[in-house]
Amino acid sequence: MFTDGASNDEGAGAGLKITNPEGQHFTYVLRLEFKSTNNEAEYDALLAGLRIAKKLGARHLEAHVDSMLAANQIEGSYDAKYDKMASYLAQAKALMATFATCKVKHIIRSGNKEGDALSKLAAVGFEHLAKDVRVEVLAAPSIMNREILVCSETGNSWMTPIINYLARGILPEKKSDARKIRHKALNYTIQGDILYRRSYLGPLLRCVDTQDANYLLR
Incomplete structure (x- = not known):
């Protein structure tokens, strides 16, 4: 799973892609309708991805996030000093514990181009797009x-x-x-x-x- 969160003056969003052992890709764009920092958006992207992966029936999960803060807090090398970060960390660990195995790894942004693009799309103020548009892929004419x-x-x-x-x-x-x-x-x-x-x-x-x-x- 690859996740990314983004926050700017227009809003916040998250993008994620999950690939199963058969090579199928599940891609999601999430619009966050609340104020969020970049690190909070990163955590929301990860938490959403964990919930979706669970619903898809995943038992073993390897999650790649481009937030060094989130990755290091989950690993234990960074402390969650603020209450909000501590709550995000506790929720992430609780969801991770529901899998047979679950690892979270830091990935640089250049290695997560799809997630980065999706999160930026979701962070843009596109009210009409968010409400009215559904994206499907046509494999043939x-x-x-x-x-x-x-x-x-x-x-x-x-x-x-x-x-x-x-x-x-x-x-x-x-x-x-x-x-x-x-x-x-x-x-x-x-x-x-x-x-x-x-x-x-x-x-x-x-x-x-x-x-x-x-x-x-x-």
């Missing part, structure tokens, strides 16, 4: 990607292997197919017997059956 999240009533669809794996732990016998399903299933979750696709910067996307899909399209 829309005219070439016609896949729709639709399930047929027979229950035999592209979603069936994903549901079988998430709900029952059942994988295809062929190893290559099993590997693909494991990788693809990381983007989905089941809640209340309903399959959803994860949306990093928005709500979960519900997969609907043919009847509901036709209704929605009309």
Whole structure:
């Protein structure tokens, strides 16, 4: 995990990127709607990253922060002299203890360019952007990607292997197919017997059956 916090006259923000063992990247921009120093924003970025990593199911985490103060306070070589810093430090250690292993390392800003850019974006006063814009990534032109999240009533669809794996732990016998399903299933979750696709910067996307899909399209 790479985190960075930024504070200026217009506001404060945090940016973070989490990469799992399969190489998937989860990127977040956080707008801090309260007064914050650079070091406090750095801590808020780290704490937010720890909470998100926990929700993603991480057990072993290596966090890189560009705040030398935060890294050294967590390591124990610096003291947290002020009450606010002591509270941030205590919260960070409490969250770190919920992982099987968790290390926090200092990284220079040039080695954390993405986090730095994200935190600066979030620190800018962009009220309309923060409220109205959701960012998604298109991997191919829309005219070439016609896949729709639709399930047929027979229950035999592209979603069936994903549901079988998430709900029952059942994988295809062929190893290559099993590997693909494991990788693809990381983007989905089941809640209340309903399959959803994860949306990093928005709500979960519900997969609907043919009847509901036709209704929605009309």
